[in-house]
Amino acid sequence: MTRAAASARPALRPELCKGCNRCVDTCAQGCISPGGEVDPLTGLVPIDLSLDACTGCGLCVEACPEPWGLRFDDGAPPPAAAAAPRDLPGEQLPLPGGGALVLKGAHASAIGALLAGCRHFFGYPITPSTEGAELMARVLPGLGGHFVQAVSEVAAVNMIYGCGGAGLPAMTFTSSPGFSLMLEGISYLIGAEVPGVFVDVMRAGPGLGNIGPEQSDIKLLCRGLGHGNTRAIVLAPATPQEMLDFTLLAFRLAFAYRSPVMIAADGYLGQMTGRVHLPGALVRPGLPAWAVHGDAAHRPNLISSIHLAEVDLEAHNERLQAKYARMIDAEQRADLYRCEDAELLLVAANTPARMAKGAIRALRDEGIAAGLFRPQTLWPFPVRALRPLLERTAALLVVEASDGQLEDELRLALSHAGAGAGIPIHHVRRMGGVLPSQREIVAGARAALAGRARA
């Protein structure tokens, strides 16, 4: 940066000032002070200039990281506004076919992320999710990507915020105590409409609990994603194949809705080994128009969740509510197993759904018409697929590894939909890292049908 004549004075374009205050420290004449007013265009606080004592030394201009924020007022017009940024679409690149791989669930999820074009991982190791992070640490550098082990989950979630705000696919693997630490940051991502994928390999709680499998975070995932009116799609895989497929899907949904997407796995799923087929294509990500990207076209972009005027924040919340409504309408997913004639409907997700499937086969051998309704999205709960099954259902039996968190989602969904009135809801629950056994589920089913008349 060349210095101007001594008579020249720096001028500020407040809408480009980041409020970093580097220029404040450089001015020996005390001409620059931290600002006191939020710029309505940016939500940032630009500096105040008082140039009576200015010598035109130019040190402040040299210190400013923003090329057009603080510069000498040489009469030159500001650069012509760049054309508005536009979405650069991603590409699907064909993958050669091959046989099935045998993979751990956490590894399958990591491979799904790589195939989705994710080259940025931020996280903090925590059992039983660490295998996914380890694979990313091994593979990403060779792919030109970045693996950062943050100092904590709080740091990791904010790194995802920055990377997602740049329009890049970013993710983390974590587990329940770590996920709890990320919740404030997730609220910021939702508020600022920043994509990111969170794979929560749930373990038993409360507190540090243990590293056994539990569905301990369903209430956080569906009802407690930090402060504010927050919702995000929650995918619930039950096999290593779904760990891969749902991770790929999560990245697509994260960018389609500009929102974080959650994958609710459990400790067994993270460790479980199974056959996994790769998809026929991998993704080369594009660049969304809204990204904070380092070129002239994207310069006006600003990502923030702050809306200081109450009416603005309410309007923003209403936009988010409309987005949640679109998710509820378009993203309900469920898997049905032998539900066509079921009078007893088992409701289960994740690994407990595998036990429930075995129990259904045993119950069918006894002549009991049982079926499995398996939500693949915990939020939005797939009540649309459940509703028609209820016409012939005598009882519902919720099988889960928690104190009733899945049952709460079922009851809320039925209540909001005005469905299922009079159908008794029973449950088989285990906690602490213990999963419901097939024998317990069969016994629970028999008990549920003992008084099969509708309540």
Ligand code: SF4
């Ligand atoms: S040009 Fe020099 S004296 Fe003038 S405001 Fe900048 S740093 Fe201060």
Ligand code: SF4
């Ligand atoms: S250095 Fe530039 S961006 Fe930072 S406060 Fe000063 S004018 Fe603003």
